[in-house]
Amino acid sequence: MSNWGMQKAALGERLTAGRRHAKGKIVPLPSLPAFLAAVIRSGDRVCLEGDNQKQADLLAAALANLDPAEISDLHMVQSGVVLPAHLDIFEKGIARRLDFSYSGPQSARIARMLFGRKIELGAVHTYLELFARYFIDLTPNVALIAAVSADKDGNLYTGPNTEDTPTVVEATSYKNGLVVAQVTEIVDKVPRVDIPGDLVHFVVEAGRPFYVEPLFTRDPAAITETQILTAMLAIKGIYAPYGVRRLNHGIGFNTAAIELLLPTYGEKLGLKGKVCTHFALNPHPTLIPAIESGWVDQIHCFGSEVGMEDYVAARSDIFFTGPDGSLRSNRAFCQTAGLYACDMFIGSTLQIDLEGHSSTVTTSRIAGFGGAPNMGSDPRGRRHPSEPWLKAGAEAAPDAAPALRRGRKLVVQIGETFGERNAPLFVERLDALELARELKLDLAPVMVYSDDVTHIVTEEGIANLLMCRSKDEREQAIRGVAGYTDIGRARDAKLVEQLRQRGVIRRPEDLGIDPLDADRRLLAARSIKDLMLASGGLYRPPSRFRNW
C-alpha cells in the first residue's frame, strides 16, 4: 500500500520549519540566514531566479552564505548564472550539479570551474527548454524568486521585469515545492497581482530593488560604418524581399544598426508598414526612433530594459501593459511567440563553421545561449502560413508540392567577418567541439545548428543557404561571404562567382547599395542622448550610458 501525500507532508515540514523564523509569511531580513537553513535540505533541487536581466540577488547572497557542513549537494536549476554568488555556491560546496541557460558575465569563471570539476554540468539549455523541464524532470523543491512588492498575504507585484517568475512559481508551487520571494518593499496593496499569494509561501523585504542588468542597451555612438553596411544589406537583401513583418532581433550592434536605419534607409526604400511591424523583443532603446516614426504596431517582451519603464508605460498602444500602467513581460510566453509567431530571427554569434553551425562558446568562455537557439530554430510544429515562411520554404524545396511543402523560418546570422580583438567569425572547427571533448559532453554546445540557419550576412554580402543544393555549395557560399578571414581567402573563386550569378550570394553592388551610404549620418540616432531626445525625455538611460 503506497503512502500517498508524501510531497505535501514534506512541504508541510518545510513550512513549519520556516514559520519559526517568520511572522506570518514575512521573514524579517536578519532572520533570513536561519530561515534558509531551516527550509532548504541537502540534495534539494533549487531554482534561484535570475536570467540575463533580473536577479534574486539578496537570496543568492544568502544561499551562498549557507554552511556547506549543514547543506550541500544542491542541484541548481536556473536560467542564468550571472552573479558571482551563483558560482560561490558551487565554489563553497553548497551546490554540486547545474542545469542552466545563460552565463554572460560569468562565462570565463564558469568555464574554469567546469574544467576544475567544481561543477557537475547537466546541460546548457535554451530558456524555453529549461522551463519545459521544470514541469517534467527538473521540478524545483525550492524556488527563490524576486519581485518589486508584496502584501502580507504574499501577493506579488513583479513590475516591468516579470520575466521568468510566473513560470518558476507555477512549476514549483503546484508541485509541492516551496516559494520564497525577495521584494523591495512590503505594501498594504500591490499595484497589480502578478503572482497570487496562494502560491507564495514566504516573503523577505530587501529594502532595495533587485538587480537588473541593462543587457539590451546599445550605444549608437559605438556603431561602425561596417555595421551600417551590413545592416543595409540585411534590410535590402532580406527584410525587403521576404516582407518580414514578424520578427525577433538578437542582442548586438548589428541589429541595433538595423533598428536605427529603419526610419532613414528603410523609409527611403519604402518599407514602412511592409517590414518590422510586430516584434518579440525586449524594449530596445535603439528601437525608439522607429516606434516614434510609426513603424511598429506591437511588441511583446521577454523582460524590460533599465530606463525604458516610463517610455513603455506611455506607449501602451505598442507594448503589453497592466492596469497599473507598467509593462508586463513574460519570458516563457515571449519565447513561445518568438518560436511560433515570428518569421525571422536575426542575431550575431562568435563562431560559424563551414557547414553553418554556430556557437558563442569558446574554449575559455561558456556564455550559454539564453533564448537564441529557440528563436533561431525552425519550429516543426508550425502550421500557419505567412508570406516570408512560404517563400523561404519554396526556396529550400522548389520542386515539392506547394500544399504539402513546409515553410521555413528565416534564421539569419549577422556579423562582421572579424569580431572583437580581430577574432575571425568563420572557423574550420568550432571551439565548442574542443570543449565538449575536454568536458566529455555528449553534445557540443551549438547555438544555431546548420540545418536551421537560412542566411549569413557579413559586410561582404549575403549567403542564402536555402538555395544551396549540396554540401560543397553550402561551404563555398559561406566562404564567399567570409571576407579576408582564412576561411574566406581559401574560397573557390570560380564556384563563388557561379553562386553569385544564381543569387545564392549577393554583394552590396548586386543589391545597388552605395558604399557612400555606409555613413553614421544614416543612423536615426547617433548617441544615447539622441535616443532620450527621440523619446521625448521618457527614456531615462542608466548613468553608465550618460556621457553628457
Next chain:
Amino acid sequence: MEKLSFRLTAARSAGGSRAQAIVGVVASGNLEVLLERASPTDTCTIDIATAAHGFGAVWDAVVRDFVARRPAGGLRISINDGGARPDTVALRLAQGVRKIEEPER
C-alpha cells in the same frame, strides 16, 4: 611603419572627373585613403603605409579584390593605415572610388 606598394591592371577605369578624393580618418582601427587621377587608365597603383606589420598577404588579397570589383583604373591611391581591419579597408576603398566619381559639391 610598414610600406607596401601594388601596381595592378584594372579592367574598368574610374568614373567622374574629380581630380582627387579623400575618405576616412587616420585613427586607431581606421584609415585614410587619398585617391588621385593618374595615367595610364588601365592601371591602379596603391601605396600603403601601415602601423600593423606582417599583413602583406591580406593587403594583397584586399587590393586585388578591390581592383577586380570596382572601377579603379587610372587611380593612384595612397593609404595611411592605423591598423584597420580588412573589412574597414575594403569599405573605405569602395567609398573612395564612389567619391571620386561624384561631381564636386
